[in-house]
Amino acid sequence: MTRPRILSLADLKPQDMAQQLQNDYEVVRDIAAAADVEAVVTAGNVGLSSQQMRQLPALRLIAVNGVGVDAVDLDEAARRGIAVTTTPDVLSLAVAEMALALALAAGRQIAEGDRFVRAGDWGRGGKLGLASSVLERRAGILGYGRIGRRLADMLRGLGMQVSYTARREKSDTPDRFFPDALSLAGDCELLFVTAAGGSETRNLVDADVLAALGPQGIVVNVARGPVVNAVALADALRSGAIAGAGLDVFDDEPNVPQALLDAPNCVLTPHIGSATVQARRAMAQLVLDNLSAHFAGKPLLTPYEV
Numbered sequence: 001m002t003r004p005r006i007l008s009l010a011d012l013k014p015q016d017m018a019q020q021l022q023n024d025y026e027v028v029r030d031i032a033a034a035a036d037v038e039a040v041v042t043a044g045n046v047g048l049s050s051q052q053m054r055q056l057p058a059l060r061l062i063a064v065n066g067v068g069v070d071a072v073d074l075d076e077a078a079r080r081g082i083a084v085t086t087t088p089d090v091l092s093l094a095v096a097e098m099a100l101a102l103a104l105a106a107g108r109q110i111a112e113g114d115r116f117v118r119a120g121d122w123g124r125g126g127k128l129g130l131a132s133s134v135l136e137r138r139a140g141i142l143g144y145g146r147i148g149r150r151l152a153d154m155l156r157g158l159g160m161q162v163s164y165t166a167r168r169e170k171s172d173t174p175d176r177f178f179p180d181a182l183s184l185a186g187d188c189e190l191l192f193v194t195a196a197g198g199s200e201t202r203n204l205v206d207a208d209v210l211a212a213l214g215p216q217g218i219v220v221n222v223a224r225g226p227v228v229n230a231v232a233l234a235d236a237l238r239s240g241a242i243a244g245a246g247l248d249v250f251d252d253e254p255n256v257p258q259a260l261l262d263a264p265n266c267v268l269t270p271h272i273g274s275a276t277v278q279a280r281r282a283m284a285q286l287v288l289d290n291l292s293a294h295f296a297g298k299p300l301l302t303p304y305e306v
Ligand code: 8YV
Pocket: 010, 042, 043, 044, 045, 065, 066, 067, 068, 069, 091, 271, 273, 274
């Protein structure tokens, strides 16, 4: 039996899941050789532009190995009746765990302490200053979707007081609602960014929000780089307007602005929020299941509804 041809712009992980894709499909990697393909596999941070879609006249399905659709031209997909699927829920724990890890790393001098020990400063009698407790802070979550809510559950479980802002107040949560980022930041010292990317959330965390967070404040971003204004963030770290940051996402990955590389108490990771074996395996399985459903003419498992 001939295997359907698909275009893959992003590798599935772990290796056995990538192998499964190879077994089930003829996997093309060059878009110039994919004019006949009905399905494309892409990553959340890779997406598919309208220009790429124009090179794919037979396209019927965009299977995103991730939850972010900000890099997919959804208008063009809708206009052409191309379905989009994502991998919701299965990565929420991993990304929430990463957010907590970054908060602890920035707040408890983990990266700085590691550099201090390796540089021999401890051995030479040096001392790190005292940190301010992370779990005794009030936490604010900007973006209260699946990942934000998973994180809220985690933080509450650790005894933290949690507030959030989202487009609408939710009735089914004990967490306190604030109508916007500014009022949320004014009430917390640990601000987690878990909002979807795209034009609606660009620069939501700006100089005013950082000033409201205050000199004890820590910002953690596991969502999309542009939600936090990188220039304002680097300035706030340098001037002491906030105390620290933990960043897993950036405007122009894999390039990280020099101002953030140079900023004090800024912990940086290379977009690895969902990069656990468990999450990536479950994500890959959903991609495979959505592809199978499409080629079998069955309903998609996790269609992205605009
Ligand atoms: C991944 C992501 O880095 O879910 C998303 O939108 O950005 C991340 O989980 C990526 O999609 C991995 O394929």
